[in-house]
Amino acid sequence: MRYALLGLAVIATLGAAVLLGPANVPLRDLLGSPIFWQLRLPRAVLAFLVGGALGASGVGLQALVRNPLADPFLLGLSGGAGLGAVVAIALALPGPWALPLAAFAGAVGAMALVYRLGLVGGAQLDPRVLLLGGVAVGAFAAAVTTAIVSLAEATELRNAFLWLWGGFSGASWTTVLVIAVYAPLPLVVLAAAARPLDLLALGEEPAQYLGADVRRLKQVVYLAASLLTAAAVAVAGVIGFVGLIVPHVCRLVWGRLHRTLLPTAFLAGGILLVASDTLARTVVAPRELPVGIVTALVGVPLFAVLLRRWTVS
Amino acid sequence: MDRELILAVAGLGCRYADAARDALCDVSLEVRAGEFHAVLGPNGSGKTTLVRAGLGLIRPSAGRAEVLGRPATGWSRRELARVVGVVPQREDNLFPQRVRETVLLGRYPHLSLFGDVRATDRAAVERALVACDAADLADRWLWTLSGGEYQRVRLARALAQEPKLLVLDEPTTSLDVRHEMQLFELTRALVDAQGLAALVITHHVNLAARFADQVLLLSEGRAVARGAPGNVLTAETVQNVFAWPMAITSFDGRPQMIPLRTKETNP
Numbered sequence: 001m002r003y004a005l006l007g008l009a010v011i012a013t014l015g016a017a018v019l020l021g022p023a024n025v026p027l028r029d030l031l032g033s034p035i036f037w038q039l040r041l042p043r044a045v046l047a048f049l050v051g052g053a054l055g056a057s058g059v060g061l062q063a064l065v066r067n068p069l070a071d072p073f074l075l076g077l078s079g080g081a082g083l084g085a086v087v088a089i090a091l092a093l094p095g096p097w098a099l100p101l102a103a104f105a106g107a108v109g110a111m112a113l114v115y116r117l118g119l120v121g122g123a124q125l126d127p128r129v130l131l132l133g134g135v136a137v138g139a140f141a142a143a144v145t146t147a148i149v150s151l152a153e154a155t156e157l158r159n160a161f162l163w164l165w166g167g168f169s170g171a172s173w174t175t176v177l178v179i180a181v182y183a184p185l186p187l188v189v190l191a192a193a194a195r196p197l198d199l200l201a202l203g204e205e206p207a208q209y210l211g212a213d214v215r216r217l218k219q220v221v222y223l224a225a226s227l228l229t230a231a232a233v234a235v236a237g238v239i240g241f242v243g244l245i246v247p248h249v250c251r252l253v254w255g256r257l258h259r260t261l262l263p264t265a266f267l268a269g270g271i272l273l274v275a276s277d278t279l280a281r282t283v284v285a286p287r288e289l290p291v292g293i294v295t296a297l298v299g300v301p302l303f304a305v306l307l308r309r310w311t312v313s
Numbered sequence: 314m315d316r317e318l319i320l321a322v323a324g325l326g327c328r329y330a331d332a333a334r335d336a337l338c339d340v341s342l343e344v345r346a347g348e349f350h351a352v353l354g355p356n357g358s359g360k361t362t363l364v365r366a367g368l369g370l371i372r373p374s375a376g377r378a379e380v381l382g383r384p385a386t387g388w389s390r391r392e393l394a395r396v397v398g399v400v401p402q403r404e405d406n407l408f409p410q411r412v413r414e415t416v417l418l419g420r421y422p423h424l425s426l427f428g429d430v431r432a433t434d435r436a437a438v439e440r441a442l443v444a445c446d447a448a449d450l451a452d453r454w455l456w457t458l459s460g461g462e463y464q465r466v467r468l469a470r471a472l473a474q475e476p477k478l479l480v481l482d483e484p485t486t487s488l489d490v491r492h493e494m495q496l497f498e499l500t501r502a503l504v505d506a507q508g509l510a511a512l513v514i515t516h517h518v519n520l521a522a523r524f525a526d527q528v529l530l531l532s533e534g535r536a537v538a539r540g541a542p543g544n545v546l547t548a549e550t551v552q553n554v555f556a557w558p559m560a561i562t563s564f565d566g567r568p569q570m571i572p573l574r575t576k577e578t579n580p
Contacts, residue, residue, distance in 0.1 A: 066407060210421055
C-alpha cells in the first residue's frame with residue numbers, strides 16, 4: 001500500500017512537471033510540442049535521477065558515518081564542486097561541459113582529500129575523522145572560492161553562484177544520458193552493501209562478528225555515495241536537504257532496513273526534486289528560483305510533520 | 314571422546330599501537346565442541362583482546378589463532394560468522410527495531426547477495442527465539458526490553474547464525490541474580506543439548522566455577538592458569554590475580570571464591 005503510494009507519487013509528480021510551466025501548452029498539443037520533448041521531459045527526468053542519486057547517497061553516507069545529520073554535501077563535496085566551477089569560470093574555460101566537468105573534478109578532488117584524511121588513524125577509514133575532514137576540506141574550498149570571487153569580475157561570477165545553488169535550466173537529453181549511464185554502477189554497489197549496512201548500525205565490531213567486512217564496506221560505500229553526489233553536483237549544482245531529509249522520511253515510513261531504504265530513498269528523492277523543480281520554475285515564472293531553496297522550503301516542513309507523527313506514536 | 318576442535322589459540326601475543334606492554338602475551342586455549350569455557354581476569358587483563366585476536370579481528374604479533382584448523386585472519390568475515398556467533402560486550406541501537414528483526418540479523422551471513430530471506434532462515438530465527446525463551450518477545454521493540462530480555466535476544470541472534478561456537482563477552486554485567494543465572498543456565502543447556510562450544514568472558518568467578526568445564530585465568534595479558542575450575546581457582550592464585558585477599562570454599566564440588574574483609578586477613 002505504502003509502496004503503491006510511492007509509485008503513484010512518481011507518476012503524479014512527473015506528470016505535473018511536464019504539464020506545468022510558464023508556456024501554456026494545451027494538453028492535446030503536448031505530445032507534439034518541442035517544449036514537452038526538448039525542455040520539460042528531459043528536465044523532469046534529470047531532476048528525478050539527480051534527486052534519486054542524492055537520496056540513495058544520503059542513505060549510504062548516514063549509515064557509513066552512523067550519524068543521522070550526515071548529508072552528501074557534509075563531506076566537503078559541495079565545497080570542492082564550487083571551487084571547481086568558479087575556477088572554470090574565472091579561467092573562462094570554453095565549451096558547454098567545462099563547468100560541469102570542473103565541478104565534478106573539484107568534488108572528486110575534495111572526496112579524495114577527505115578520504116585520505118579519513119585514513120590518518122591507520123588502515124581503516126574512521127567515520128568521525130571523515131566527518132571532521134569533510135567539514136574542514138569544505139571550509140577550505142569555500143575560502144579559496146571566495147578569494148577567487150572577490151578578485152574576479154562580478155557578472156561572470158553571478159552565473160557561477162546561480163549555477164552552484166542548483167537548478168535544471170540547462171537540462172538536455174545529453175545530460176540525462178550522462179547520468180543514466182553513470183549512476184547505475186554506484187547505485188548497484190550501494191544496493192549490494194544493503195545488508196552489511198544494516199549490520200554496521202550495531203557498530204563496527206558487532207558488524208564484523210555478524211559477517212560484514214567493515215573495512216571494505218566503508219571504502220566502497222564512501223566512494224559510491226561520493227561519486228553519485230559528485231555527478232549530481234556536476235549536472236545540477238548543489239541541492240541541499242534532499243540527501244539529508246529523504247533518508248529520514250523513508251526510514252520513518254518504510255523502516256530502517258537498507259534493502260527497502262535504498263530504493264525508496266531513490267524514488268522519494270526523485271519525487272521531491274521533480275516537485276521542487278516544478279515549483280521553482282512556475283511560482284515566480286517567467287523567472288526561476290534556485291531549486292535548492294525550494295527543496296528546503298518543501299522538505300523541512302514535511303520532515304517536521306513526519307517527525308512529530310513519529311515521536312507521538 | 315575426540316570432539317571437534319573449533320578454536321585453537323597457541324602462544325598468542327598482541328600489542329596495540331602505542332601501548333607500553335603487550336595486551337596479550339603467550340596465551341593458549343583449545344575450545345572443542347560440547348565444552349563450556351570461561352575466561353576470567355581483572356579489567357584490562359586481555360579478555361576481550363583474546364576474542365578479537367582469536368576471531369581474526371586483529372592480527373596477532375606472536376603465536377597463532379585458528380578456527381577449525383584455518384588461521385582466523387584467513388577466514389572471510391561472512392564465512393566465520395557461520396561458524397562463530399558472538400554476543401559483544403557493547404553495541405549501538407541507532408534506530409528502533411523489533412526483536413524478530415534483530416534476531417534475523419544473525420541470518421545475514423547465510424543470505425546471498427541479492428537473495429531474499431528464505432523459509433529456512435525464518436525457521437532458524439524462530440528456533441533461536443524459542444531456545445532462548447524469547448519467543449513471546451518477538452514482536453516487541455528492542456528498547457522496551459529489560460536488561461535480561463535484551464541479552465537473551467542478543468544470544469538468540471548469535472544462535473540464529475547456527476554457529477559451532479558461541480562467544481559471550483561479559484553477558485551478565487548489568488543483570489540481577491535471576492537473569493544472570495538464567496543466562497548461564499541457558500548457555501550451559503545449549504552446550505549440553507546441542508553440542509555447541511561456548512566461550513564466556515565474565516567477571517563472575519563463582520558462576521564460571523560452577524558452569525564451566527575449563528577456565529582460563531588472565532592477568533595483565535598473560536595466562537596465569539588454565540584447566541578445570543578446581544585446579545585453577547586456588548586461594549593463592551586468585552588473590553595474586555585480583556590483588557585482594559581471598560578464601561576458597563567448595564560448593565557442590567566446585568570452588569567458590571570469597572573476598573575477605575581486611576580484618577579477616579589479620580585475625
